[in-house]
Amino acid sequence: MKTDTPQPGRLVKAPESFLDASGVRQVFAEGKAGRRDFIRNAFAAAGVAAATPFAMGASGASPVGDGDSNILELPAHSKGLGQPVVTNGYGKPSKYESNVQRRQSPGLTQTTQASVSFAPMQSLFGIVTPSGLHFERHHQGWWDIDPSKHRLMINGSDDTIVKSPQVFTMDELMRLPAVSRFHFIECGANTGMEWGNVAVPTCQYTHGMISCSEFTGVPLRTLFEKCGVDYKRGRFVLGEGADGSSMTRTVPMELVESGEVFVAYGQNGEMLRPENGYPLRLVVPGVQGVSWIKYLRRIEVGDKPYGTKDESVHYVDLMPSGQSRQYTSIQECKSVVTTPSGGQVLLDKGFYSISGLAWSGRGKIKRVDVSVDGGRNWRTARLESPVLSKCMTRFSLDWVWDGKPALVQSRAMDETGYVQPSYRQLRAVRSTRSIYHNNAIQTWLVQESGEVKNVQLSS
């Protein structure tokens, strides 16, 4: 418990920079050996020098005191003339929010082109990820491609599967009837660093390889009808990107036939951002990020799974038997408490609204339970609307913190009845050496000092 009297209006930002430039260089140099321990140690060392933590507001409004100069003295903005319109033709966040950034995990990858940046989950409200904060995963760097030169080809693996193969320009695609839908995209490797043990300190790094947007585009089914796809023989679809990474994944035709899969050019009301695949990407709701091909230039329809490198060597799940499981594409039900979460500090005991996000690749979230005692007792959280299929759902729960150590967890259930597993349950099936598809219950330890830590329970 912090004994200082919290100052009204005090709002201190999250510890966002864990390493200075030389620290990052050292971490990269050592990265080749024993990656997991080494990331953990790097963060532990950096934590000592971490910047000031995010102080969550004290319990409610402060009492009227001797006079708050912020009220009594008129600030310049109440007396003068503000900035003119169109100072920024494209608006930017307040300068006071400059610490809200996507970030790289030190030492995780050897190059910055084949790498990942994490979305700042702890700083976001509601369910939509602002486009400029959407996580990034590139295998060969990102590009800003001239849409007037971009083409989408649809062809079959032989001449009979697709009767009239076609090439679409962006203008042609954008003339067709469009759908707009809210969906999450989660990299299969999200939370992958935590399989063996606690590795990273904040929710940004444990869970930030997920984002949620309103995507706009044309159902693939519409394009397939124009091309005369033979649905009897054409049971699998391959998407191909125009970047150098040769990212290709097989998508089963049922997902296309259901009308869910679409080629998207829009994201949150505007065109896709270059980092997220401008001018065209595949949207495959519920399926892991790797199948959402960016810079989408070609779709092939075939009669069997393609067995590409990204589905036979990478993106497979190593099982305890030593064998690997392929084509585990659906992102199972998962959730995380974003407030309070690792790196934050509770200033004082009293009221807090525990808040977080839940999602499932199989449909809607049905219920989220929250525990503050490490899973002994659970209370059902409020789901904030909208609750949409294969989309993030915001949940919250009122909590009065008594100032004693608390183990905060959330456990989500989806409309199929599937319940998010504990680490013990997940490891019983998957062991600890996987990378992908870790959807275990996350635990945050609120210490007496108010500081929040990432922990894992043995039970």
Ligand SMILES: Nc1nc2c(c(=O)[nH]1)N[C@H]1C(S)=C(S)[C@@H](COP(=O)(O)O)O[C@H]1N2
């Ligand atoms: N063309 C192309 N598409 C791609 C990738 C890529 O490197 N190149 N990465 C994939 C992976 S592994 C993920 S998780 C998502 C990430 O999408 P984002 O960068 O928009 O977050 O894109 C997928 N599509």
Ligand SMILES: [Mo]
């Ligand atoms: Mo990914």
